Amino acid sequence: MQRLIPTGDAARPVAFTDAAEPVPGTGEALVKVEAFAPNRGETFLLENPQPGLLPGKDVAGFVVQAAADGSGPGVGTRVVGHPAQGGWAEYAAVPTHSIAVLPDGIDSVRAAALPLAGITALRLLRTAGALAGRRLLLTGASGGVGHFVTELAVGAGAEVTAVTATPERGARLSGFGARVVHEVSDAQGPFDVAFESAGGAQLPPALAKLRPGGLLVWFGQASRSPVTLDFFEVLGGPERATIQHFHYAGAPYGADLATLVDLVARGRLHPEIGRIAPWTETAATLVDLRERRIRGKAVLTTGEAR
Structure with a gap:
């Protein structure tokens, strides 16, 4: 072969x-x-x-x-x-x-x-718990994971702000019902949860956009630039904010794949x-x-x- x-x-x-x-x-x-x-x-x-x-x-x-x-x-x-x-x-x-x-x-x-993008999206959203009425920030939103996260989160009742590089890359996300911005600094917080996949310069301002007690889930570094956090800036940011590292891996995957297939079949995931x-x-x-x-x-x- x-x-x-x-x-x-x-x-x-x-x-x-x-x-x-x-x-x-x-x-x-x-x-x-x-x-x-x-x-x-x-x-x-x-x-x-x-x-x-x-x-x-x-x-x-x-x-x-x-x-x-x-x-x-x-x-x-x-x-x-x-x-x-x-x-x-x-x-x-x-x-x-x-x-x-x-x-x-x-x-x-x-x-x-x-598979990988869809399973990642499902497992990411589970880290946030109940979504209805909650405010979510998503960086790197125009990739495969970002499209799935946005459509699923909006469908579950969350208010999603998606960060994309250009208007063209954000058009479909806007169609799902997300608010689209092109810089983290333009996102209107505070947010209950920030899903951060860019790393580099984007993580610190995403963290700063959280409400007190909010959660930042760090699941990638697409910028390929390391993150630098200033202790005093973090101290002056949202109180009791949590940064959680995330990786999707952990077999078995069959049940999540079946969920994704069912969502596509029912017209709830595209x-x-x-x-x-x-x-x-x-x-x-x-x-x-x-x-x-x-x-x-x-x-x-x-x-x-x-």
């Missing part, structure tokens, strides 16, 4: 190679990959790839070999999955606890856009897909994703996605 592997070349981060089909473990299904979605964090890993790295966490397709332990869906079932790695290939071994079945109304392209291309264009797409030339998700197809 064909697989994409790292090259270490920033201008062409991956290349095709011939590889043996993966041999699934006892609790894994072998999935014929029809579509996969790279994530911006994966583009950073490809800049200095570790030996043995097989990228690819978000896949959709159909089962060609059911798990040996009897768990998970049977052969021929259309699925979305979140393997630990190896999804940028014709076939991927996916743990059955990280698979959800797809209904006929959701194609592989939309499904592939769901993945933002900024590019759909054949997987022969993966290298160029990764560069554009890294350089923020794609809004929302990019999805690559290995053939005719169903």
